[in-house]
Amino acid sequence: LRLGKFLVxxxxxxxxxxxxxxxxxxxxxxxxxxxxxxxGYKLVGLKLVLPDRKLAENHYSELRxxxxxxxxxxxxxxxxxxxxxxxxxxxxxTARKLLGATNPLESEPGTIRGRYGIDIGRNVVHSxxxxxxxxxxxxxxxxxxxxxxxxxxxxxxxxx
Ligand code: UDP
Numbered sequence: 701l702r703l704g705k706f707l708v709x710x711x712x713x714x715x716x717x718x719x720x721x722x723x724x725x726x727x728x729x730x731x732x733x734x735x736x737x738x739x740g741y742k743l744v745g746l747k748l749v750l751p752d753r754k755l756a757e758n759h760y761s762e763l764r765x766x767x768x769x770x771x772x773x774x775x776x777x778x779x780x781x782x783x784x785x786x787x788x789x790x791x792x793x794t795a796r797k798l799l800g801a802t803n804p805l806e807s808e809p810g811t812i813r814g815r816y817g818i819d820i821g822r823n824v825v826h827s828x829x830x831x832x833x834x835x836x837x838x839x840x841x842x843x844x845x846x847x848x849x850x851x852x853x854x855x856x857x858x859x860x
Pocket of ligand 1: 763768772801802820821822823825826827829
């Protein structure tokens with residue numbers, strides 16, 4: 701019974717994923733959402749945002765000393781950004797795999813960045829790099845009532 705409960709809790713992992721302004725301008729929003737949907741993940745939060753500089757700086761605060769930080773903040777706050785929260789088993793790690801390596805030069809061709817990106821500063825998507833980062837980023841971008849708890853009818857066809 702305890703194992704059963706663990707397995708159900710395991711499916712409740714959440715990550716913060718964002719479609720960056722380059723991808724919104726290029727009309728890749730539907731395509732990127734589809735990749736997560738078809739994989740079997742559950743969308744629990746979704747909105748189009750024009751982030752202010754404060755939000756962009758806060759989101760990337762760990763990178764504030766990097767030389768590319770000012771350009772990164774300019775780019776993200778130029779918007780629009782599609783902010784998403786996805787839920788499911790191992791979603792943090794799997795989302796990073798779906799995205800591919802940070803530099804599109806190194807991303808596998810089947811990944812989102814591998815398929816749609818060329819330059820590192822226009823790499824199409826973001827997704828949290830760890831469960832603790834995901835918790836921080838979800839709180840930063842969403843309020844509690846913007847996250848929807850629901851049960852997809854197909855769950856038993858996605859999970860064994
Ligand atoms: N970035 C950049 N130049 C670099 C390294 C990173 O413009 O030399 C940007 C890039 O868009 C990346 C973001 O900064 O997605 C955050 O960098 P991080 O190392 O956290 O990579 P990520 O977690 O996005 O793969």
